[in-house]
Amino acid sequence: MEKITDHVYLVRIPIPYDFREVNCYLIEGKNGFTVVDTGDCTEEAMAVWVKTLGTSIPIEKVVITHAHADHFGLAGWFQQNYQASVWMSVKGYEELQRARSLFVDQKYRSSLGSFIEQHGMVVQTGQEDRFHRFEAYQFKPDVLFQENQELLLGDSIYQTIPTPGHSPDHVAFYQAQDQLLLVGDHILQGINPIVISEKEGDNPLQGYLSALKRLREIKVKYTLPGHGQQIVDLDARIEKLLGHYEKRWAQTLQGIQEKGSTAFEVSQFVYGSNLSHERASSALIQTITNLVYLESLGHVKMEKDHHDGLYYFFKKAVNSY
Ligand SMILES: [Zn+2]
Incomplete structure (x- = not known):
């Protein structure tokens, strides 16, 4: 447990993929601690929590930044083992239920798989299972909150700021007094978070970029991300991300x-062709996100080829974003 301010602590929870760790935060309050994000549903993650919390640290509630299993996977476990109440956004719970029903029907792989295949990649089977440990999805939040709502976390008021893009339900939590922003996976320090398209019609980059720009308007001293190192200079990081997209x-x-x-x-062409299947899928998803965004600006046009069933992109002659 790493102290960040008088009341906020960082706990790094291991996950068996991608970033290797998810950053969870503990906010101290007079009724116990609030856990911000939990890590995925693995024995290893549970063991780290048990070791960190011991028997003496009471958990009041769990709040979730977004409905990805590395962030909510132990919510049900906290309900059962710590009698914590789980708080999730209305949209987050919708996303969770959507993923859960696809999972139950075993459609998750096929719906994402066919989306990827229509964009030209051959999907290898048996690759996506790691995202979906069924137990992780088996809980019901105790409290649903809205975007732009004030929540009491620990003893401080935090505002929920909608930050869609990495996932449609993603929220950040902002505490004005200490100028502290729990930013989830919306912005990370050394890496550009993937902005995820999952189905035809998604244009997640639009909301992602507006949310980035909105964060420039708030005063922030501590920016605490869902993975990796603390963000040192939020404004600079946002400028860099915007430049990266250009x-x-x-x-x-x-x-x-x-x-x-x-x-x-x-x-x-953009990311190279020597990537692992997993990285190639992520690269493809980010590329679809960029292409769909460019299409919405009138730079490209997407057409379905009725012979091979694939989508093709064509350049249109416009020269500025
Ligand atoms: Zn994450």
């Missing part, structure tokens, strides 16, 4: 051939 869009447009290209072809 470059990516130029590269993305460059990767589209005259005869049209699939998103997978463009993603191989």
Whole structure:
């Protein structure tokens, strides 16, 4: 447990993939501690929590930044073992239920898989299971909150700021007095968070960029992300991310051939073709996100080819974002 302010602590919980660790936070209050994000539902994660909390630290509630299993996976476990109440956003619970029902029907893989395949990548089976430990989804939140609502976490008021993009339900928690922002996976220090498209019609980058710009308007001293190191200078990090996107869009447009290209072809142009299946899928999803955004700005056009069933992107002659 690492102390960040007088009342806020960081606990790094191991996860068996991607970033290797998720940053969970403990906010101390007179009725016990509030846990912000839990880690995924693994024996290893539970063991770290048990060791960290011992028998003497009471847990009052658990709040969740977004409905990805590495962030909510132990919510049910906290309800059962610590009698904590679990707080989640209305949208977050909708996302959780959607994922749960797809999971129960075993459709999650096929719906995401066919989305990816229509964009030109051949999906290898048996790859997606790690995201979906069934037990992680088996809980019902005790309290649902809205976006732009004030919540009492510990003894302080936090505002929920909608920060969609990495997931549609993503929220950040902001505490004005200490200028502290729990930013989840919306912004990370050394890495550009993936902005996820999951189905036709999604244009998540629009909301993601507006939320980034909105965060420039608040005063922040501590920016605490869901993975990796604390963000030292939020404004600088936001500027860097915005600049990164400008470059990516130029590269993305460059990767589209005259005869049209699939998103997978463009993603191989941008990210290279020597990636593991998992990384190649993430690269493809980010590329689809960029292409759909560029389409909404009128720079590209997407068309379905009725012979092979794939989507192709074509460049249109417009030269500014
Ligand atoms: Zn995460």
